[in-house]
Amino acid sequence: MDTSGRINDGYLFALSDEAGRLLLGLAGDLMTVGQPDTGSLPQNLILFGPPGTGKTYLSVAKAVEICDGTLPKTREDTVRRFKELQQDSQIAFVTFHQSYGYEEFVEGLRPILSREDDDDAQSGAAVRFECRDGVFKRLCTLARASHSKRAQQGKIDPADRTVWKMSLGHSREKSQIYDKCLDNNCILLGYGEYLDYAGCDTRESVKEKLKEKVRDVKDGNYHVDAVDRFKNQMKEGDLVVVTDGNKKFRAIGQVAGPYRRWDGPDLEEYVQMRPVQWLAVFDDSLPYDRILRVAFSEMTLYQLRPRVLKMDALRDLLAETVESRPRKYVLIIDEINRGNISKILGELITLLEPDKRLGGENALTVTLPYSGEEFGVPSNLYVVGTMNTADRSIAFMDTALRRRFEFKEMMPDISLVRELVGELSGVDVATVLSTLNERIEFLYDRDHQIGHSYFLGIRNLAGLRNVFLTKVIPLLQEYFYEDWSKLCMVLGCPYDPENGKPLGGNGKRMISATLLNVSAMPGSDHQDYENRLRYEVSQEFLSAEESGLAPFFKHFLKIRSEDAGEGATP
Numbered sequence: 001m002d003t004s005g006r007i008n009d010g011y012l013f014a015l016s017d018e019a020g021r022l023l024l025g026l027a028g029d030l031m032t033v034g035q036p037d038t039g040s041l042p043q044n045l046i047l048f049g050p051p052g053t054g055k056t057y058l059s060v061a062k063a064v065e066i067c068d069g070t071l072p073k074t075r076e077d078t079v080r081r082f083k084e085l086q087q088d089s090q091i092a093f094v095t096f097h098q099s100y101g102y103e104e105f106v107e108g109l110r111p112i113l114s115r116e117d118d119d120d121a122q123s124g125a126a127v128r129f130e131c132r133d134g135v136f137k138r139l140c141t142l143a144r145a146s147h148s149k150r151a152q153q154g155k156i157d158p159a160d161r162t163v164w165k166m167s168l169g170h171s172r173e174k175s176q177i178y179d180k181c182l183d184n185n186c187i188l189l190g191y192g193e194y195l196d197y198a199g200c201d202t203r204e205s206v207k208e209k210l211k212e213k214v215r216d217v218k219d220g221n222y223h224v225d226a227v228d229r230f231k232n233q234m235k236e237g238d239l240v241v242v243t244d245g246n247k248k249f250r251a252i253g254q255v256a257g258p259y260r261r262w263d264g265p266d267l268e269e270y271v272q273m274r275p276v277q278w279l280a281v282f283d284d285s286l287p288y289d290r291i292l293r294v295a296f297s298e299m300t301l302y303q304l305r306p307r308v309l310k311m312d313a314l315r316d317l318l319a320e321t322v323e324s325r326p327r328k329y330v331l332i333i334d335e336i337n338r339g340n341i342s343k344i345l346g347e348l349i350t351l352l353e354p355d356k357r358l359g360g361e362n363a364l365t366v367t368l369p370y371s372g373e374e375f376g377v378p379s380n381l382y383v384v385g386t387m388n389t390a391d392r393s394i395a396f397m398d399t400a401l402r403r404r405f406e407f408k409e410m411m412p413d414i415s416l417v418r419e420l421v422g423e424l425s426g427v428d429v430a431t432v433l434s435t436l437n438e439r440i441e442f443l444y445d446r447d448h449q450i451g452h453s454y455f456l457g458i459r460n461l462a463g464l465r466n467v468f469l470t471k472v473i474p475l476l477q478e479y480f481y482e483d484w485s486k487l488c489m490v491l492g493c494p495y496d497p498e499n500g501k502p503l504g505g506n507g508k509r510m511i512s513a514t515l516l517n518v519s520a521m522p523g524s525d526h527q528d529y530e531n532r533l534r535y536e537v538s539q540e541f542l543s544a545e546e547s548g549l550a551p552f553f554k555h556f557l558k559i560r561s562e563d564a565g566e567g568a569t570p
Contacts, residue, residue: 043354045407046386046408047386047408047410049387049388050447052412053411053412053413054453059332060078060082063382067328067329068085089289091329092330093332096335096344097338102134106133106368107137108131109131109132136331140375140376140377143327143381145282156239156319158315159311162235162238163238163314165240165243165302166300168187178242178250181242182251185277186275187253187276191222191269192227193214194213203228206228206232226300226301230259231274233303234274236257240252247288247296248288250286253277254276254279257274257275280317280318291309293310327380331384332385334386335386335388337388338391349401352377357378364376412452414452417452424464425460425549426550427464429464432455436472436490440476440490450471454471460546461546465552468510484513485533492556500533508541508554509552511535511536514534515533516532518532
């Protein structure tokens with residue numbers, strides 16, 4: 001191929017049958033291992049199909065591909081990378097159910113037990129209510145952080161720095177103190193009783209200085225502790241995380257100089273000052289778990305120990321710049337069809353559309369009902385949902401959701417079973433699965449087929465029997481609502497409903513039937529009743545050794561409609 005993209009020479013090779021089957025099996029995957037992101041990934045995607053077709057795992061792999069642009073070479077590496085991204089809060093996973101609502105997904109009021117020292121407790125209130133962000137709003141906030149103000153800086157490794165937590169003014173709002181610190185490139189401490197601690201280079205000297213204003217200074221006095229940390233323990237080059245309450249942080253700075261007393265405009269008691277270089281100031285405060293394993297303490301100033309810091313996440317956050325490509329975030333919604341979409345998303349359903357997202361051609365924002373904040377969905381947030389078509393038909397999906405999501409069907413992959421499992425003691429497991437699904441589709445529909453993932457771990461016929469006992473038969477019971485005659489037709493062991501005799505010739509059967517004769521019932525008038533059959537899993541099938549299981553599955557595959565009688569399925 002020349003530099004203009006024109007092909008000068010082409011070659012064609014014949015693949016072996018085995019290689020061809022492997023490639024066909026891989027062709028059904030949504031991801032291409034090791035290939036870069038082409039930018040064509042849908043922002044809203046739903047994977048739908050019967051149970052056991054690998055929808056949840058593929059959503060995990062899809063999320064990793066979206067975040068990294070490539071997919072690891074093995075399943076184990078993919079799962080490991082997924083957990084790393086989830087730990088760094090770049091991926092979130094949630095399962096919808098009938099009780100799930102707007103308050104859990106977007107935001108809502110949560111009751112908080114008041115402590116003895118709370119103002120609410122002093123007024124007699126045992127419980128107060130606090131507006132808490134849900135998983136969707138938290139992830140949107142993280143995704144929007146790429147629009148925040150950042151300083152141009154060299155590479156900063158927080159593992160080489162001491163990291164401090166500090167409060168600047170009132171929480172949950174941009175206070176006068178916080179704004180003044182941003183404008184003047186500094187941090188201010190409100191402890192110390194207005195004194196100038198220049199020259200107080202030890203904790204004891206800080207304590208002695210404080211005695212000029214406070215007669216009785218006890219050992220545990222927090223004024224002493226706070227000033228000593230702020231002036232003496234905090235060093236130039238240390239990092240400072242400025243919090244917004246106990247659950248969020250709103251800025252990160254680097255200490256840029258020594259202590260001095262504030263000589264600017266009057267800010268009440270905030271007169272202890274350290275100059276800082278602001279490395280990142282976030283338009284929307286970020287949740288603590290972006291960089292921390294535990295929530296912040298209420299203490300104004302303290303050191304964040306390495307064991308509670310997510311070093312990689314903090315390192316990545318500091319490395320991002322306004323010019324850099326924003327990180328991609330993924331929300332996986334498992335069983336998306338089981339939730340009440342209108343109840344969960346509310347007015348936000350419109351904001352999911354690509355052109356309605358922040359930065360889009362028709363960008364929209366809404367005012368959230370609990371917090372009153374202006375809210376929009378960023379373009380670097382991806383939503384991947386899974387939907388089990390056996391649980392609820394896709395035809396009944398919320399129309400508003402269908403119009404805003406792309407749908408990818410995931411059907412049973414017979415070639416994957418043939419490649420990874422193959423033949424066991426003369427039984428072709430792939431043919432077993434395809435036969436099962438053909439009969440289910442004939443008697444029910446294609447949405448209730450059985451997925452290939454149930455069969456991938458099978459190593460012998462005992463394992464295949466276990467899949468039938470724990471997965472296949474229970475699913476068939478659910479599908480056919482205890483209509484065992486249809487279940488027996490699927491399993492290739494139909495019985496005559498009048499006399500309970502097997503149809504379809506002799507053979508080993510997974511299900512046995514016992515005739516319940518109406519004439520055996522007490523009373524003389526049996527005209528309103530008919531003979532019935534009692535079905536159960538065959539004891540012979542349950543107790544068979546490995547060497548004796550093949551006839552059961554061969555009979556299952558052998559039976560045909562001409563053997564089974566009228567109404568049977570091939």
